[in-house]
Amino acid sequence: MEDSSNTDQTFLRNRVRNHLIPVLREQYNPGIENGLNRLSEILREEAAWLNSTVDLLVQDATIESGNELISISAPFFRSQLAAVQRRIVRAAIERVKGDTRKITFQHTDDVCRCAATGRNFSLDLPDGIRIDGSPDKLVVSRNSFPGNRNVAKDTVHFQYTLFVYGFQDTTLTIKETGWQVAFRVVTPGEIPPEKFYDSRIAFLDTDRLNAPLTLRSIRPGDRFTPLGMAGSQKISDFFINAKVPSCDRKSCPVLVSDGRIVWVAGHRISEHAKLTPGTSRALEVSITAVPDDTRQ
Incomplete structure (x- = not known):
């Protein structure tokens, strides 16, 4: 008995089979099906060979490998061709999370582009994958927001007031969570392009x-307008959609201007505070975790 879905033209596979292939056969190549089958077999075999080759490269490049984490040599990575770099990134991600679902070409290309600078960077990818890069290594881990993993189970409450006398360079340590937040006044021309790809830095x-400004903990019902959106969204919904681990949500700071949230730290700025072609001065804000042994 034939599957009734095979005749449903809403499915792309059926439109290709019933409309596109006949046109290609009649007007371009009578042997199109054989050619496509042959090409598919060749690509499958070559992909298997490439994957086995990349597996050996990943083994050579691996500095450290553990539970949901792999660290590879950045100089080794940068020495490879772009096509090899993208396969190494995907192979490393697959080792950490078990598959590469939701990982697109754009994701792997962003990693390669940032790594090519030889500078520090961090990227958050789908399903909680995080890439932390430095001149020496690239670390692929499963945690999308490297906060204080030892915070209490209940939400941590804090609030700090900043820039009473205007914007200036300063650094604040949130003692309740172990976050350090640095502020710096810059001009748009001073900003290296790769910094825009680091989710822990906002402009x-x-x-x-x-x-x-107020730097505080998240409150029930908090809303903001994520960059690129027209309407507001509950931060709780934003966290769910972004698959932020629940333990990280409890210690995540938000930056507030005149009652409006302009940055969900480490994740997304607000549409209302973004840089525009007319921006003459920007506030660079970065967040890092303070090591346990350096906290007061």
């Missing part, structure tokens, strides 16, 4: 901010 238009 906010100072003309769209009203001092003083």
Whole structure:
């Protein structure tokens, strides 16, 4: 008995089989099916060979491998061709999370582009995958937000007031969570392009901010307008959609200007505070975890 879905033209596979292939056969190549089958077999065999070759390269490049983490040599990685680099990234991600679902070409290309600079960077990818790069190594791990993993199970409450006398360079340590937040006033021309790919760094238009600012913990019902969106969204919904681990949500700070959340730290800025072609001055904000042995 034939599957009734095989005749449903809403499926792309059926439109290809019933419409595209006949046109190609009649107007371009009578042996199109044989050619496509042959090409498919060749690509399958070559992909198997490439994967086995990349597996050997990943073994050579691996510095450290553990539970949901793999660290590979950045100089070795940068010495490879772009096509090999992308396969190494996908192979490393597969070892960490078991598959490469939701990992697109754009994701792997972003990793390669940032790694090519030889500078520090961090990228958050789907399913909690995080890439931390430095001049020496690339670390692929399963945690999308490297916060204090020892925070209490209940939400941590804190609030700090900043820039009472205007914007200036400063650093604040959130003692309740172990986060360190650094602020720096810059011009758009000073910003290296790769910094825009680091989710732990935000750039906010100072003309769209009203001092003083507040850095505080998340409150029930908090909403913001994520970059690229027109309407507001509950932060709780944003975390669910972004697959942020629940333990990280409890210690995540938000930056507030005039009652409006302009940055969910480590994740997304608000549409209202983004840089524009007319931006003359920006507030660079970065967040890092303070090592346990250096906290006061």
